[in-house]
Amino acid sequence: MIVHIVMFAFKEENKAAHLLQTKAMLEALVEKIEPLQTMEVGIDCNGSERAMDLSLYATFDSLDGLQTYATHPAHLDVVDFIKKVTLSSKVVDYER
Numbered sequence: 001m002i003v004h005i006v007m008f009a010f011k012e013e014n015k016a017a018h019l020l021q022t023k024a025m026l027e028a029l030v031e032k033i034e035p036l037q038t039m040e041v042g043i044d045c046n047g048s049e050r051a052m053d054l055s056l057y058a059t060f061d062s063l064d065g066l067q068t069y070a071t072h073p074a075h076l077d078v079v080d081f082i083k084k085v086t087l088s089s090k091v092v093d094y095e096r
Contacts, residue, residue, distance in 0.1 A: 001060070002065065003058070004060065007091075008054045032072075033069050036060065041056045042057075
């Protein structure tokens with residue numbers, strides 16, 4: 001199993017609305033992309049100085065499944081939106 005974790009820092013402009021929209025868009029991908037087994041999306045509730053604003057935890061059967069997800073048109077649409085509303089992101093992929 002492959003675990004894919006991404007964390008995002010959002011721009012301040014319309015931040016609350018963009019967080020909710022991003023969460024909904026990401027969660028909808030489970031129904032649209034076959035190799036995506038599970039996805040959990042969380043919005044930070046701590047607000048600490050070190051915190052990122054939103055994180056996702058997704059699982060796939062294989063690296064090929066992750067690659068299919070990464071290049072799927074539905075995912076790329078979400079990526080385009082996220083790039084407009086975020087400052088930065090960090091990712092880690094690992095085998096479990």
